[in-house]
Amino acid sequence: MRAFEYVVAASSAAARTLAREVDGARFYAGGTTLVDLMKADVERPRRVIDISRLPLAAIEQRGDVVRIGALARNSDVAYDARIVLHFPAVSEALLSGASGQIRNAATIGGNLLQRTRCSYFRETRWRCNKREPGSGCDALDGFNRGHAVLGTSDSCIASYPGDLAVALCALSARVVVEGNDGERTIALDDLYVLPGEHPERETTLGPGELITAVELRAERLHERSHYLKIRDRASFEFALVSVACAVELDGKNIAQARLALGGVGTVPWRAREAEAALTGAPPGEAAFRRAAETALTGARTRAHNAYKVELAQRAIVRALRSVCGTGA
């Protein structure tokens, strides 16, 4: 690990000031991503700002909005009775990620900002446009079995690795960001940016901006939600493909549907056209398969990840069957 300055922030405003003062500052919450990548020499912060003691860990319900503090631990959120009841996909996503020890340390805000697991990003001897802008991408023609097929560019095919953000994306979560001009709330969708020619830029957060909370709306649609994760091992492994979905049934048809994919996109991937394909249709194989094909329409595959298209389609069908109660 390279030398760095460690400072404890007394308030979120102080944390943001400390971050703006230095080029290359990082917030420290749970440490599970940051310390790992500092050991890998991928993250080289000059200043580490400890925000872990700030009072941002509460989970509160006001009316039909559940607000999860950015410093709430993954395990606390996963087992919170309100989250389990109103947003089962969020609880399932959190419990499918990492290990018990890591879930006790990792925070909600940090989880959203975790970095890709692309091995060419995580090892400094390879070329990576995300790590060293303009250096090239060794994943394009390398071993890219784990890489994205949606939202890719000629500069980057690294997949977004998280589970939580995929579930939050499907459930139209909003992210509360504290910045220089006060607080702003953005759709989770608008937090992430496609790699394009600048994969080093992953979010719309500005210098010194801090995620302080995530908000979810409790409604019938979100109660009937599910997260399905497909991976190489049964536990403690990142997704090859994952599906977050929610449906509201009205009599015999699907009144509303939400669908987001993980493991296949460079960002958490909301499949809006597939949602539209489900709306008004009777829940069943025909509608599920049509939605699945729609969701993967724009897929661009490389040498080793073409299997993800079929795998994602099957996972979508299975997740929809499960959430609609038409068989697992």
Next chain:
Amino acid sequence: MPTTERPAAPAQPAVQLTLRLNGREATFAVEPDVTLLDLLRERAGLTGSKKGCDRGQCGACTVLVNGRRTLSCLALALAHAGDAITTIEGLAAGSELHPVQAAFVEHDAFQCGFCTPGQILSAVGAIAEGHARTGDEIREAMSGNLCRCGAYPNIVAAIAAVQRAR
């Protein structure tokens, strides 16, 4: 954000850190880049917590922080001022083994022993979390602890026995 070359920060001198280590208050002079694991092993002389991968993948460094299991290799020591840390050295009550320690002996839940302190503290944490009630739950709860000797069946049996006795 890119990993651009910047001049490294000047090394920051050690600062005083006080925490509760196995029930006793302890103070150390600690630099920012010292992990909780390195503090335990190299400053406090508590070498029971093991450095396996040092990257959060093997679980050998598992300790309890304020009663909750966590990975000491992925935590900066300075971020734990005032916290209560329990390592394998502090788990027994005097000469009486903790029930999980006793169960690991009873069920022969280890071979080489390197992963064992982490396995035991992870098991203590998992049982306290209340999600280690069945074999499947135990296997899922313990997935963050690797055992290269493959003692898994006996580890699961040991934890299940502690669960049954509760």
